[in-house]
Amino acid sequence: MEITLQEVKDSIRNIPNFPKEGIQFKDVSTAFKDNRIFKFVVNELRNHYINLGITKVVGIESRGFILGSSLANELHAGFIPIRKPGKLPAEIFSQSYDLEYGSDSLEIHTDALSKEDVVLIHDDLLATGGTVNAAVDLVKKFGVTNIHINFFVELDFLHGRDRILSNVPVWSLIHF
Numbered sequence: 001m002e003i004t005l006q007e008v009k010d011s012i013r014n015i016p017n018f019p020k021e022g023i024q025f026k027d028v029s030t031a032f033k034d035n036r037i038f039k040f041v042v043n044e045l046r047n048h049y050i051n052l053g054i055t056k057v058v059g060i061e062s063r064g065f066i067l068g069s070s071l072a073n074e075l076h077a078g079f080i081p082i083r084k085p086g087k088l089p090a091e092i093f094s095q096s097y098d099l100e101y102g103s104d105s106l107e108i109h110t111d112a113l114s115k116e117d118v119v120l121i122h123d124d125l126l127a128t129g130g131t132v133n134a135a136v137d138l139v140k141k142f143g144v145t146n147i148h149i150n151f152f153v154e155l156d157f158l159h160g161r162d163r164i165l166s167n168v169p170v171w172s173l174i175h176f
């Protein structure tokens with residue numbers, strides 16, 4: 001049976017006030033537990049990027065690993081994890097970024113990419129854009145110039161897209 005984008009959207013569970021008061025948390029696990037929807041989403045992402053010569057999909061810990069690894073496989077590209085501090089065992093580049101209160105950082109292995117790579121950064125969701133901007137900064141440390149960004153879900157009302165460098169194409173499958 002045909003799946004519609006509305007069906008995918010409806011499969012994402014909304015949890016009010018998680019992890020703190022005022023946040024409407026989009027729980028994508030309820031979409032991924034249905035194989036018909038999971039397959040459809042991977043296929044839509046694949047179709048969008050299949051002709052762009054992507055050589056590496058860079059997934060952001062941890063929900064960015066779920067679709068990111070399937071997508072890398074579909075695109076015949078390698079998969080690279082960007083992780084929270086202290087998780088990667090070899091030499092790393094680190095990038096800090098501001099949160100609402102305080103700051104956090106992300107890490108990538110220094111031998112993960114080369115400047116010739118065509119990189120697709122993937123995360124499950126775009127909110128304010130702070131996380132993905134740190135990921136772009138990490139990828140740029142390798143001299144990579146051809147970068148694309150993909151999200152499964154984008155929260156349009158937070159305008160995170162406006163904070164991303166204008167020469168990096170951004171595409172999301174589902175918008176709230």
Ligand code: AMP
Binds near residue numbers: 023060128
């Ligand atoms: P941001 O840096 O504000 O764009 O936040 C993006 C990261 O935080 C992603 O890795 C998301 O998984 C997570 N995130 C932020 N807001 C939400 C939300 N409302 N629902 C689910 N995940 C969120």
